[in-house]
Amino acid sequence: MKKIIQYGLVLLIGGFFLYFVFRDTNWTDLFQKMGAANYNWLALGVVISMISHWIRAYRATLLYDAMHFKVSTTNSFYAVLIGYMMNYIIPRAGEVSRCAAISKTDDVPVEKSLGSVVTERLVDMVILLAILGIIFLLQFDMISTFISDALKSNTQDTNAQSIPWKWIALASFGGIGLLLFLLRKRLVQSSLFARIFSLIQGFGDGLLSIRHVKKPFLFIVLSVLIWVGYILMMYFCLFSMESTSHLSIVDCLTVFAIGTIGVVLPAPGAGAGTYHFFVMQSLLLFGVAKEDGIAYATMVHGIQMVILIILGAIASLIVLGKQKNKENEQA
Secondary structure (H helix, E strand, O other): OHHHHHHHHHHHHHHHHHHHHHOOOOHHHHHHHHHOOOHHHHHHHHHHHHHHHHHHHHHHHHHHHHOOOOOOHHHHHHHHHHHHHHHHHOOOOHHHHHHHHHHHHHOOOHHHHHHHHHHHHHHHHHHHHHHHHHHHHHOHHHHHHHHHHHHOOOOOOOOHHHOOHHHHHHHHHHHHHHHHHHOHHHHHHOHHHHHHHHHHHHHHHHHHHHHHOOOHHHHHHHHHHHHHHHHHHHHHHHOOOOOOOOOOHHHHHHHHHHHHHHHHOOOHHHHOOHHHHHHHHHHHOOOOOHHHHHHHHHHHHHHHHHHHHHHHHHHHHHHHHHHHHHHHHHO
């Protein structure tokens, strides 16, 4: 029942965002915009994303090696593709499916490979937070204006633009910090603090597990390259439409960061609806019309979904074939 409720909520969230994004859509106009796009740029973006997935698979082998399991990059790549495919079918099922695939091909226990996935996710989270921090510094005024406009009611406040949001934010952080300092003795003794401290400690332990990797510097470089690839994928895809081709790499970083929030949120189809909404909203910051933003998000999300489901299905058949061959050899 708990699982049913969880999936129901996920479907509800995705359905809400899909309805909100496409409720006033002129479908004929949308298909015309998508048909007029330059798919050579989209194809280049897909190739770059596949390279990023391959790097992710190679990075995983370093963690498997640290656990004394020799896994080929090819088998790891099959598992990554299967994981992405499953995320489009069942939200958040990709990690377990990926570990199950590695278990079938290389006999890596699922619980051990799940631990390596947690480490990967922690590292990815740190890099994503760093990207968000950089964007926040580079585009603070634009992002703060966007947030204030989004939160503002329909009644226009003529003084809204004069509010020093930057100083209000700094003062808020300072006030929260002072309050936490004054209440530190009570907080330390509370069960909530113990839980938060445990989570932070687990986070740190996960990151420190990288020290068991034989090539930690290579692991970090590969981690950065994965995200560079994702950013470049989105950047080159922007050239597929005339309305988005003028955006700079810094603008792309902003769209990428906000769009990533849509992927992280629980929604079916690996961000179907949430990704469209956040990318469309971020493109509005740069003067891209809502209709063009929806067309761009639909193309990028749709093409990746189709390709990853197809490749994931092929990888699943290959993994099953490898498992059957292994069973025949053992018989």
